[in-house]
Amino acid sequence: xxxxxxxxxxxxxxxxxxxxxxxxxxxxxxxxxxxxxxxxxxxxxxxxxxxxxxxxxxxxxxxxxxxxxxxxxxxxxxxxxxxxxxxxxxxxxxxxxxxxxxxxxxxxxxxxxxxxxxxxxxxxxxxxxxxxxxxxxxxxxxxxxxxxxxxxxxxxxxxxxxxxxxxxxxxxxxxxxxxxxxxxxxxxxxxxxxxxxxxxxxxxxxxxxx
Numbered sequence: 001x002x003x004x005x006x007x008x009x010x011x012x013x014x015x016x017x018x019x020x021x022x023x024x025x026x027x028x029x030x031x032x033x034x035x036x037x038x039x040x041x042x043x044x045x046x047x048x049x050x051x052x053x054x055x056x057x058x059x060x061x062x063x064x065x066x067x068x069x070x071x072x073x074x075x076x077x078x079x080x081x082x083x084x085x086x087x088x089x090x091x092x093x094x095x096x097x098x099x100x101x102x103x104x105x106x107x108x109x110x111x112x113x114x115x116x117x118x119x120x121x122x123x124x125x126x127x128x129x130x131x132x133x134x135x136x137x138x139x140x141x142x143x144x145x146x147x148x149x150x151x152x153x154x155x156x157x158x159x160x161x162x163x164x165x166x167x168x169x170x171x172x173x174x175x176x177x178x179x180x181x182x183x184x185x186x187x188x189x190x191x192x193x194x195x196x197x198x199x200x201x202x203x204x205x206x207x208x209x210x
Contacts, residue, residue, distance in 0.1 A: 009031070009042075012040065013033075013060070022058070024048070024050075025049035026046045027049045027052070028103060029108040030104040030105065031101075032091065032101060033099065034098050079125070088111055092112070092115070092116075096127075096130075109147060112133075117158075
């Protein structure tokens with residue numbers, strides 16, 4: 001997502017939140033968006049700056065625009081069986097459905113990694129959403145070391161766990177290695193062909209002299 005588009009999305013959802021007059025001191029925890037039939041559908045986590053325990057899911061195009069996070073329910077029974085119903089699981093569910101991240105606070109990244117850590121053995125149920133999220137973390141340079149420092153705890157390196165050691169950087173390095181090897185091979189063949197040509201051409205000249 002290019003920066004201009006991200007800024008436009010931020011302006012759109014912030015205007016929606018302000019115009020709703022639903023929150024006195026809103027703090028944005030995350031913003032997700034999905035384009036459906038040419039329209040942007042947003043889902044935003046909003047907590048109160050004065051009382052962070054008061055938190056809501058804001059969806060401007062939904063029938064109920066604002067839902068207390070304790071009332072959030074998963075779409076599928078399987079998710080209800082596997083995971084605690086909470087805002088972190090909801091966000092992974094939405095990313096599984098194709099929603100993209102516009103913004104996410106460091107605090108929410110930490111709680112999301114905690115959710116992944118707590119449900120590690122079942123978390124691959126959100127496989128597509130999880131891969132997208134870890135790819136996003138990798139792209140913005142968000143690491144387990146960084147989050148462990150700011151959470152005063154410890155997180156495993158989920159990025160390499162779930163990306164299976166294949167990252168954009170490693171893929172780029174692999175491609176560069178292949179290109180370099182191919183260039184060396186081409187150069188070697190060119191030199192060999194040139195040498196063969198000189199040998200054959202030299203023999204022809206000697207035969208002509210004799």
